Amino acid sequence: MQMQTLQFVKKAAPPWTAGTINTPAGSVFRLSSDWSRPDYWGMIKSRSGAFRMNYAVAPGLYAVGDPTKDSDVFVTANYKLTFDMLRRELKGMHAWILVLDTKSINVWCAAGKGTFGTDELVNRIAATKLETVVGHRRLILPQLGAVGVNAAEVQKRTGFRISFGPVQAKDIPAYVRAGYKKTIEMRTIRFSMLDRLVLTPMELNPAMKKFPWLAAGILLFFGLEPQGVLFKQAWFGGLPYLVLGLASVLGGAFVTPALLPFIPFRSFAIKGWLVGLLAVFAVHQLLHLPAQGDTMAMIVSYLFFPVMSSYIALQFTGSTTFTGMSGVRKELKIGIPVYIGASVISLLLLIALKIKEWGLL
Amino acid sequence: MGAPVKYLANVTTLTYAADKCAGCGRCVEVCPQGVFEMRDKRAAIIVRDLCMECGACARNCEFGAISVNAGVGCAAALINSMLTGGEPSCDCGGSGSSCCG
Numbered sequence: 001m002q003m004q005t006l007q008f009v010k011k012a013a014p015p016w017t018a019g020t021i022n023t024p025a026g027s028v029f030r031l032s033s034d035w036s037r038p039d040y041w042g043m044i045k046s047r048s049g050a051f052r053m054n055y056a057v058a059p060g061l062y063a064v065g066d067p068t069k070d071s072d073v074f075v076t077a078n079y080k081l082t083f084d085m086l087r088r089e090l091k092g093m094h095a096w097i098l099v100l101d102t103k104s105i106n107v108w109c110a111a112g113k114g115t116f117g118t119d120e121l122v123n124r125i126a127a128t129k130l131e132t133v134v135g136h137r138r139l140i141l142p143q144l145g146a147v148g149v150n151a152a153e154v155q156k157r158t159g160f161r162i163s164f165g166p167v168q169a170k171d172i173p174a175y176v177r178a179g180y181k182k183t184i185e186m187r188t189i190r191f192s193m194l195d196r197l198v199l200t201p202m203e204l205n206p207a208m209k210k211f212p213w214l215a216a217g218i219l220l221f222f223g224l225e226p227q228g229v230l231f232k233q234a235w236f237g238g239l240p241y242l243v244l245g246l247a248s249v250l251g252g253a254f255v256t257p258a259l260l261p262f263i264p265f266r267s268f269a270i271k272g273w274l275v276g277l278l279a280v281f282a283v284h285q286l287l288h289l290p291a292q293g294d295t296m297a298m299i300v301s302y303l304f305f306p307v308m309s310s311y312i313a314l315q316f317t318g319s320t321t322f323t324g325m326s327g328v329r330k331e332l333k334i335g336i337p338v339y340i341g342a343s344v345i346s347l348l349l350l351i352a353l354k355i356k357e358w359g360l361l
Numbered sequence: 362m363g364a365p366v367k368y369l370a371n372v373t374t375l376t377y378a379a380d381k382c383a384g385c386g387r388c389v390e391v392c393p394q395g396v397f398e399m400r401d402k403r404a405a406i407i408v409r410d411l412c413m414e415c416g417a418c419a420r421n422c423e424f425g426a427i428s429v430n431a432g433v434g435c436a437a438a439l440i441n442s443m444l445t446g447g448e449p450s451c452d453c454g455g456s457g458s459s460c461c462g
Contacts, residue, residue: 111417112415112433112450113450143390143391143393143417144393144417146390146391146417146420146421147415147416147417147420147431148420149420149421150420150421151387151421152421152423163390164390164391167393182390184395187389187390187392187393187395188365188393188394188395189393189394190365191365191366260366261366266367266368266369266370267369268436314436315436315437317434317435317436318433318434318435318436318437318438320434321393321413322365322366322367322368322394322411322413322434323368323413323434323435324368324372324373324412324413324414324415324432324434325414325430325431325432325433325434325439325449326372326373326374326414326430327368327369327372327373327434328434328435328436328439329439330369330372331369331436332436332439332440332443336440
């Protein structure tokens with residue numbers, strides 16, 4: 001959805017609203033707590049990475065149920081998936097939702113960038129005249145917003161005191177019932193297999209976008225003969241290596257993330273390398289490689305493909321909930337020279353292989 | 362889902378000066394990794410290696426007791442910053458929301 005059309009959509013009452021209520025600061029949309037088909041479809045599209053951009057709702061104040069001057073104010077991001085999860089979890093409650101302009105990005109990432117931040121919150125409180133809508137001076141923020149919001153500064157500038165609520169919206173009802181107290185489960189991020197699986201499309205997608213380049217390189221290499229590029233040679237010689245390439249992408253972008261805690265070693269690069277190694281071994285067994293006892297080609301497969309899987313697995317650090325910058329930096333410091341080295345040696349071996357094959361030596 | 366998954370040991374830049382702690386408990390409230398606990402009215406680091414350097418504690422410590430070199434633990438962002446010389450950020454090409462879940 002384009003930002004320009006949002007204003008229009010807002011005036012025309014979005015499908016996820018259920019009327020309006022009047023406040024001293026003007027008319028405010030009341031939200032429906034139920035998801036309709038476009039909401040589910042939007043979730044699938046944004047999770048798959050196909051149409052991730054600009055999945056947004058208009059920033060501002062919204063109502064859930066029949067909130068009064070004493071009702072809680074929950075602050076959230078304007079990424080529609082985040083907003084949808086919050087309104088669904090607040091079903092049956094009477095509350096206000098203050099949506100910040102995070103450029104259609106979720107709380108965690110927006111807080112890291114600073115768009116879910118102190119200034120935006122202070123400005124949004126002013127723009128919505130929140131102090132006229134509620135009598136109290138309390139805000140409940142998603143805990144992960146703390147990366148971008150300095151609670152003390154917000155209180156100094158607006159008078160509103162911030163409580164950081166649970167990490168996940170689904171824990172809000174229990175948090176409120178417990179008198180705004182969090183259990184340790186509510187304040188720590190879990191990273192379950194399901195959490196990891198829903199992130200894998202975003203790992204596979206970019207890797208597969210680059211795959212045609214690798215495939216073209218492999219086919220060109222096998223097809224290249226003194227008399228030109230031969231299609232038949234390219235296909236029959238290259239096919240096993242295309243399979244090896246696919247296995248490495250799957251190993252790094254799917255198997256490693258999915259089985260993360262069960263793969264030995266803490267380093268993502270090593271985890272990805274191990275999975276890649278197993279994948280290459282499995283493909284060799286299945287396809288009865290190497291053909292014609294070509295050990296040189298086998299050395300290249302074992303050298304290059306696990307390293308490729310390792311590199312792809314390392315990208316998953318960007319989606320995890322527990323990897324820090326210093327750790328990733330350490331991995332890259334060792335990893336990048338290894339990746340470059342292995343690729344260069346693989347290329348040299350392949351050139352040597354071609355020279356031998358053509359009988360130039 | 363069982364114990365939290367641990368990342369590399371002894372790499373975090375987190376530092377904590379207990380003598381500056383006023384015992385407000387904000388760090389315990391904001392840390393998503395359960396690094397801090399309150400012990401005798403003061404915060405204490407209980408599992409340092411779980412720190413993911415998000416920076417929430419340092420940003421919200423009014424007493425300047427905590428510091429951490431906060432940043433994204435994302436290989437793509439770090440590689441990008443090495444290539445371009447900029448600060449590592451989640452903007453891995455295109456407009457923002459492409460890499461964060």
